[in-house]
Amino acid sequence: MAKIELRNLAHSYGGNPSGPQDYALRRMDHVWEDGGAYALLGPSGCGKTTLLNIISGLVQPSEGEVVFDGQQVNTLPTERRNVAQVFQFPVLYDTMSVYDNLAFPLRNRGVSEDRIRERVEEIAAMLDLGDVLKRRAVNLGADAKQKISVGRGLVRSDVAAVLFDEPLTVIDPHLKWRLRRKLKEIHERLQLTLVYVTHDQTEALTFADRIVVMSEGEVVQLGTPQELFERPAHTFVGYFIGSPGMNFLDCGLDGDAAVVDGHRIPLSEEVLEAARQAEGRLEIGIRPEFLELTEDSGGVPAEVEFVEDRGTHRLIKTRVGDNELFVKLRDDQPLPAERARLRFPPEWTLLYANSRLVR
Amino acid sequence: MEKTYYPKAWLMVLPVVAIVSFSAIVPLMTVINYSVQDIFGPENRYFVGMEWFREILGDPEIRGAFQRQFLFSFAVLAIEIPLGIAIALCMPRKGPWVSVVLILLALPLLVPWNVVGTIWQMFARPDIGLLGIGINGLGIDYNFTGNSIDAWVTVLAMDVWHWTSLAVLLCYAGLQAIPDAYYQAARIDGASRWAVFRYIELPKMRGVLMIAILLRFMDSFKIFAEPFVLTGGGPGDSTTFLSQYLTTMAVGQFDLGPAAAFSIIYFLVILLVSYVFYQVINNLGKGVS
Structure with a gap:
C-alpha cells in the first residue's frame, strides 16, 4: 500500500x-x-x-x-x-x-x-x-x-x-x-x-x-x-477530452453576459462572480453535448456547415462569425436548415482567462 | 489445382543460373573432375576413382595439419568470442567516445593479411622486435622461430589482435539493439548485473554471436597469409595449417589430383562444422517446450 x-x-x-x-x-x-x-x-x-x-x-x-x-x-x-x-x-x-x-x-x-x-x-x-x-x-x-x-x-x-x-x-x-x-x-x-x-x-x-x-x-x-x-x-x-473537444470562443464581458461577435451570451451568477478578477485573454467554453438549438430569437445565429451522422448522434458543425462550433444532436432531434440559432445554457457555459478556468 | 506451365519462365531464371554456374558450379565441378583423375598432361590423364581421397585421408601429415587446424580454430573462438563480448560490454553506449572507440577497434580490420604477418614478424623478433625484446627482458626465453609453443602463441596473439574487433563490433551492434525497457524492467525486477547479462544481453546477442562464431570459424579454418609470412609454417611443421599444405601441393608440386581431393575434403569439413555450429546455437535455450 x-x-x-x-x-x-x-x-x-x-x-x-x-x-x-x-x-x-x-x-x-x-x-x-x-x-x-x-x-x-x-x-x-x-x-x-x-x-x-x-x-x-x-x-x-x-x-x-x-x-x-x-x-x-x-x-x-x-x-x-x-x-x-x-x-x-x-x-x-x-x-x-x-x-x-x-x-x-x-x-x-x-x-x-x-x-x-x-x-x-x-x-x-x-x-x-x-x-x-x-x-x-x-x-x-x-x-x-x-x-x-x-x-x-x-x-x-x-x-x-x-x-x-x-x-x-x-x-x-x-x-x-x-x-x-x-x-x-x-x-x-x-x-x-x-x-x-x-x-x-x-x-x-x-x-x-x-x-x-x-x-x-x-x-x-x-x-x-x-x-x-x-x-x-x-x-x-x-x-483533449471529448470527441470532438470543447468549443472555445474569444469573448468580451459586458454586464451579465459574454459578448461573442456582437452577440450576448448570458453567464451564470457563479461565473460572473469569479469573472471580476479575471484578466488577460477571455474565452468562453462549452461542450458540443451541452449546446442546444433553439427557435428563440434570443439564440445566437449560426451558419450550419455540415452534418455528420455518427450513428448514436449527429454532429453538426456551425459557424458564428470566425468561430467554429460543434453541436451534438441526438438522433431524434430535428435537423436544422442552413441557418440555426444556438442556446448556451448558462450552467454549462464556462469562462477561461489566459486558457485557465475562471472560478 | 491445375498447374500452368509457362516455358518462357526459364528465361527469367537464366541470369541467375549463369552467374551461379560461373561463380560456384563450374569451379567446383572442375575441382571434382581433377580429384578423380591422374593428370600428366592435357592429353595424358587417367581415371583413378577415389584413389586421391584415400591417399589424402591416410596421409599422417595432412591428418596432423587437420588436428592443428581444429585446435587453432577452437582456440581462436575460445579467446576471441568471450573477449569480444567483454570488450563490447565495456564500451560506452553513447557520447563522443563511441566513435573514437569504434575507429580504434576497426583499425586492425583494415590491415591486409600479409601486412599483419609482416608487422608481427618484426614486432615479435627476439633480436630487434619490441615484443620479442620485451618478453626476453622479463626473463622469459622467447623465440617464435625456434620454439613451436612460442610460434603458436605468437600466431594466436596475432589473430586475436587482427580479428577480435570483428566480434566486438558485432556484439556491440547486438547490445545497442536492446531496448532500454529491458534494462529498466530488470532493475525493477531486482536483477543482478550477471542476471542482466545471462537473461537479457546474451539471449539478445544470439543472432550476432552466431554470425561472429561462424565467420571467425570459417576464416580461422582457412588461415593462410598471416602465419605463412610470420613463421613460414615452422618451426618444423608446427604452424603449417591446411591452406599452406594445399598451396604447396597444388602450386608448388603441381599435384593437381591430390590437391583437388584435398580441396573438396577441406571444403566439406568447413561446411559440416559450420552447419553443426548453426544448429547448436539456433537450438540453444530452447529446452523448454
Missing part, C-alpha cells in the same frame, strides 16, 4: 535550466491516494513517461521530493522501491518459461522456492496464465506476453504501486478491452495504487478513478472523469 506524494517536483534532463522551456516536468505538488487508480493522460512528449520513471526511480528528479507513505525515496534505487512498472512493449526474458519469468523478481530477492510457487500460481490464475506456465514466453501472443509483464509486477507481495506506461499499445483492439477489464479487476481485488500512462482518453476514462491531465510538462488538471468533462480547468483539457 502506498500513498505517493510529489513535493515541489520538477525535472530537467539538461541540467542548469534557465527557464520553464528547459523543464521536461514543471514544478508540481500532488498527493496520489493509496489504492487509487490514476491515469496520466496527455499527448506524446508531455512528460508522462518522465513522471512515471521518476516515481519508479529510473530517473532521478532534478528538483523536489518523491515521498511514499511519508518516507522520502529520492535516493532509493528502483529495485528497493516497492513499485512495479509495465512498459509499452512486453518485456520478457526470452530464454525462460512463463513460470520462470514470473518467478524472476522473487528469485532475485531470495524468496524460497515454495513461496515462489505459491505466488506464481496465484498470480497466474488471476491473469489466466495457468495453462501456459510451462511454455516458453516468447512463443505466446502479444496479450499473453503483456500479461506476463503485468504478472512480474504483481508477483511481489511487497508491491504497493504498479505503474503502467501505455501497456496496451501493441494489443489488438478486441483484446484491449478484456485486458483493461482484467487490470481493473486486479485493482479492485488487490487494492494497489495504479498509475496508468496513456494518450488515449477512452482508456483513461474507463480505467481510472482520477485522471491527471498533462500538457507540456505540466499537470493541468487532476480530477474524476466527470470533473474533466464538465469543468475542464484548462482549455487543453477541454480540447
Whole structure:
C-alpha cells in the first residue's frame, strides 16, 4: 500500500535550466491516494513517461521530493522501491518459461522456492496464465506476453504501486478491452495504487478513478472523469477530452453576459462572480453535448456547415462569425436548415482567462 | 489445382543460373573432375576413382595439419568470442567516445593479411622486435622461430589482435539493439548485473554471436597469409595449417589430383562444422517446450 506524494517536483534532463522551456516536468505538488487508480493522460512528449520513471526511480528528479507513505525515496534505487512498472512493449526474458519469468523478481530477492510457487500460481490464475506456465514466453501472443509483464509486477507481495506506461499499445483492439477489464479487476481485488500512462482518453476514462491531465510538462488538471468533462480547468483539457473537444470562443464581458461577435451570451451568477478578477485573454467554453438549438430569437445565429451522422448522434458543425462550433444532436432531434440559432445554457457555459478556468 | 506451365519462365531464371554456374558450379565441378583423375598432361590423364581421397585421408601429415587446424580454430573462438563480448560490454553506449572507440577497434580490420604477418614478424623478433625484446627482458626465453609453443602463441596473439574487433563490433551492434525497457524492467525486477547479462544481453546477442562464431570459424579454418609470412609454417611443421599444405601441393608440386581431393575434403569439413555450429546455437535455450 502506498500513498505517493510529489513535493515541489520538477525535472530537467539538461541540467542548469534557465527557464520553464528547459523543464521536461514543471514544478508540481500532488498527493496520489493509496489504492487509487490514476491515469496520466496527455499527448506524446508531455512528460508522462518522465513522471512515471521518476516515481519508479529510473530517473532521478532534478528538483523536489518523491515521498511514499511519508518516507522520502529520492535516493532509493528502483529495485528497493516497492513499485512495479509495465512498459509499452512486453518485456520478457526470452530464454525462460512463463513460470520462470514470473518467478524472476522473487528469485532475485531470495524468496524460497515454495513461496515462489505459491505466488506464481496465484498470480497466474488471476491473469489466466495457468495453462501456459510451462511454455516458453516468447512463443505466446502479444496479450499473453503483456500479461506476463503485468504478472512480474504483481508477483511481489511487497508491491504497493504498479505503474503502467501505455501497456496496451501493441494489443489488438478486441483484446484491449478484456485486458483493461482484467487490470481493473486486479485493482479492485488487490487494492494497489495504479498509475496508468496513456494518450488515449477512452482508456483513461474507463480505467481510472482520477485522471491527471498533462500538457507540456505540466499537470493541468487532476480530477474524476466527470470533473474533466464538465469543468475542464484548462482549455487543453477541454480540447483533449471529448470527441470532438470543447468549443472555445474569444469573448468580451459586458454586464451579465459574454459578448461573442456582437452577440450576448448570458453567464451564470457563479461565473460572473469569479469573472471580476479575471484578466488577460477571455474565452468562453462549452461542450458540443451541452449546446442546444433553439427557435428563440434570443439564440445566437449560426451558419450550419455540415452534418455528420455518427450513428448514436449527429454532429453538426456551425459557424458564428470566425468561430467554429460543434453541436451534438441526438438522433431524434430535428435537423436544422442552413441557418440555426444556438442556446448556451448558462450552467454549462464556462469562462477561461489566459486558457485557465475562471472560478 | 491445375498447374500452368509457362516455358518462357526459364528465361527469367537464366541470369541467375549463369552467374551461379560461373561463380560456384563450374569451379567446383572442375575441382571434382581433377580429384578423380591422374593428370600428366592435357592429353595424358587417367581415371583413378577415389584413389586421391584415400591417399589424402591416410596421409599422417595432412591428418596432423587437420588436428592443428581444429585446435587453432577452437582456440581462436575460445579467446576471441568471450573477449569480444567483454570488450563490447565495456564500451560506452553513447557520447563522443563511441566513435573514437569504434575507429580504434576497426583499425586492425583494415590491415591486409600479409601486412599483419609482416608487422608481427618484426614486432615479435627476439633480436630487434619490441615484443620479442620485451618478453626476453622479463626473463622469459622467447623465440617464435625456434620454439613451436612460442610460434603458436605468437600466431594466436596475432589473430586475436587482427580479428577480435570483428566480434566486438558485432556484439556491440547486438547490445545497442536492446531496448532500454529491458534494462529498466530488470532493475525493477531486482536483477543482478550477471542476471542482466545471462537473461537479457546474451539471449539478445544470439543472432550476432552466431554470425561472429561462424565467420571467425570459417576464416580461422582457412588461415593462410598471416602465419605463412610470420613463421613460414615452422618451426618444423608446427604452424603449417591446411591452406599452406594445399598451396604447396597444388602450386608448388603441381599435384593437381591430390590437391583437388584435398580441396573438396577441406571444403566439406568447413561446411559440416559450420552447419553443426548453426544448429547448436539456433537450438540453444530452447529446452523448454
